Amino acid sequence: MFTTGDHLYLYAALGLYALALIMYFGKFRGAFWILIAGLIINSLYLLGRGWLGGVFIPNPIFEGPFLLPWCVALIAVIMRKAGGDHDWGILIIPLLLFTLFAMYHAKGMIPPTPKKMTVWALAFFFTETMAHACFYCGAVLAIMYLSKNNQASFHSLIIWGFMAYSVSQVVGAVWCYMGWGNTFRWGPRHMTSAAIWLIYAAYLHLRFMSAWNMRRRAWYAIVVATIVFISVFKHYLHEMTFPRIGG
């Protein structure tokens, strides 16, 4: 594909996201359409990653550091289209940061093992990354809520993130059994994943505790998203040491 191995498309997406942010804060019209353009270029770049190995292998498309900005952009687009939330543009800030990280990250593909060549693996990576994106966006909106005391849209995003994460745990368990013969493995990746699910399950229970009003829940959302960020990005940085093909 024409975008395969050409990282300029990622840089172009970054440029468009930056322009969208400037236009949003400058209250210029068209910020949303520039964001859409960035999302399209980002999508083309992602699709091109499928051919890094010389044959089409979808795994690199769903690699976390590169899929995460796409997910955040998609969430911003959905929030804008769903209407009623004027803070959609603030999500371009984490979008820019995650895209910058993707530019810094090793861009080649980790050669897939036979056990990763299944739709269950792809479904796992997609739902997990989408959930992470919801958690990070939820934290950003929680910061907005604390500073402006406006509507608490962060809560809905965290619920959606929890549901996506629950799906990722199930498809991950299926994939793990198919490949390795266990639904849960005592390894760092699995245990961190389970811990994140429990932390957000705890968040769901806060509504039943009168001491946890919306402001305290916003703080909780910010703190746990930070824990998720540290755990996940530590793993992304570790993966940079793995041998890669195509960059």
Next chain:
Amino acid sequence: MLKKIWMFSWNFLGDIRLSFYLLISAALFLLIGAFYSGMNYSYFSKLNEMRLQDWMIQRLAAEPGITWWLPLLLIVLVLLGVNTFICSWDRMSSLLPGRKEVSCRRFLNNITPSLIHYLFIIVMLGHAVTFMLGSWQRIPVKEGASIKISEDFPEFRIDSIENDYFPQDSPLKDRIRQTTVSMRSPKGESLELSFLNHLAFKGYHLHLDMVKKRKDKRSRQEIIEQQKKETCNKEDVYHLKSNQKKKSRKLLLLVIDDPGLYIIISGFVMILILMFWYFVEIRKRNNV
């Protein structure tokens, strides 16, 4: 007096605040465990091939500095299960008397969180069954060799082992895309096994695995060095060229007896279905 103690214990163990603290504690111990297992990957990977109690007898006391979190995690999870049961029981008990005062759909929506919690307990019990009663055998597979898993399992002969590689003109050349093992029993039953395509046979699940061969004689220092280098990335195992000179690949048949598997998977699926239905109904109700 006894009734007072019982009521106090029941209320304490079923308190929603306890749920919160137990969830956070379990998450904390899992994060600690993730840290230690990341630093000692080989040591903890054995836990995936042994029953939990056997591993704890062998390895828990041997290295308490890196395993102390595991018994605490198990205690917290047991308490979480008890807390979840009591909390859900109380909720259901309060909802059931009023079931005729609301519509059937509304009633089902009201009890759905409790059902989800019961299913969560069932999934946790399924995991406990797997960890404590499961068995994992690893049998080397070689072409022409015979394998016998157990007395009630027929002896199988390995007819052929076929490796399918990525195209030689691609950057992924010399890497295995798939391996297919054909086996035949004396009675003519034939089985074909490949990565990700496991087989269910006579109560066992058969999977394929590939590992690096270890040198027969290794010094303690070599073993420690090798264990330190081990990570979750196994791409070099399937790369022929890096292993060809040393012939250091070994194909294994994983013979698994997992009594908790179907409990876990069916519980998970039911939780997802109920969860999605519940949140969609809540959103509809809030939008009305």
